[in-house]
Amino acid sequence: MDSATQPVLALMGTTATGKTELAAALTEVLPIELVSVDSSLVYRGMDIGTAKPGVQFLKKYPHALVDIRAPTDTYSAADFCKDANQVIDQIRQRGNIPLLVGGTSFYFSALENGLPQLPAADPVLREQIADQAKKHGWAEMHKRLSKLDPKRATKIDPNDAQRIQRALEIIELTGSTVPLPGTDQARGGIPLIKMALAISDRSVLHQRISTRFEQMIEQGLQQEVEVLLSKGVPEDCIAMKMIGYRQMIDYLNGNTAFETMNAAATGATRQLAKRQLTWLRQHRGITWFLSDGLNSINNDVITKYVSEKLTGFGI
Helix, strand or coil: CCHHHCCEEEEEECCCCCHHHHHHHHHHHCCEEEEECCCCCCECCCCCCCCCCCHHHHHHCCEECCCCECCCCCCCHHHHHHHHHHHHHHHHHCCCEEEEECCCHHHHHHHHHCEECCCCCCHHHHHHHHHHHHHHCHHHHHHHHHHHCHHHHCCCCCCCHHHHHHHHHHHHHHCCCCCCCCCCCEECCCCEEEEEEEECCHHHHHHHHHHHHHHHHHHCHHHHHHHHHHCCCCCCCCHHHCCCHHHHHHHHCCCCCHHHHHHHHHHHHHHHHHHHHHHHHCCCCEEEEEECCCCCCCHHHHHHHHHHHHHHCCC
8 A cells, every 4th residue: 555545543532542552552552652632731841731741651651742832832733734744754654654633623724635725924914913802802803704704613613713714814804704624615635533522421531530630730820820921921822822821821811719719620621621622523533442531441352453454455
């Protein structure tokens, strides 16, 4: 099989389901190299709030596309597709198998289905949209997008300023809605062998999310945010709008109490997990692996599945 058409392994799942640990375990028994599919892990210096694996873990189990951008940079799905395709080629040249692992649904979709051909950014229009957002807030801009392009709006978090701004910009420039990946207007794409992890009991997942945020607080999330701000990272930049960071900034600015901040971050993470699960359920060709969230998923079962899939494709 031509390497350009070889399927790529993809390990998906909602936040806090153990994808990273499983991916690491697979590298112990198969010639696999890991590629992060996580829009938050690309940023340097944003470690605690993104649940980024520790330095020693990443040294033992390297992940491509981690720590590749400054917090003040933007990183689009197009950037990801370009970087991921390059990394995938490099891994194959070394005779190994790429495994995509993460929870950023739009990145997976863009890589598998290709991205539509879109107009270049318009700095003046972007500034106008940003000014409107300063007046009304990004949540209100998201409502505007919902009226103009309902399908796209459902796939964008109300606090995702970068994607809201881009969607509104495209509508203004073209007079039409944003083409979705996989449509006739999209090009490119690579086949994926898709696996997904899920915790069968929602209450267990919610508890894991709460526990993880408590651990972030204990590990120094507040100090991490304070350091970023002291280094000149703007409060309103894209990276600082990520879950955990924006709630902590509200707390540091005296806008919320600590308990309110904690509840808001945990609630936002639960909503993220819900959106991730909804996205996964809507896509065909995914093989699911379930756990109760207390016991680890049987790695031997997944290893056997992956080995058989790779053999079937002659990889």
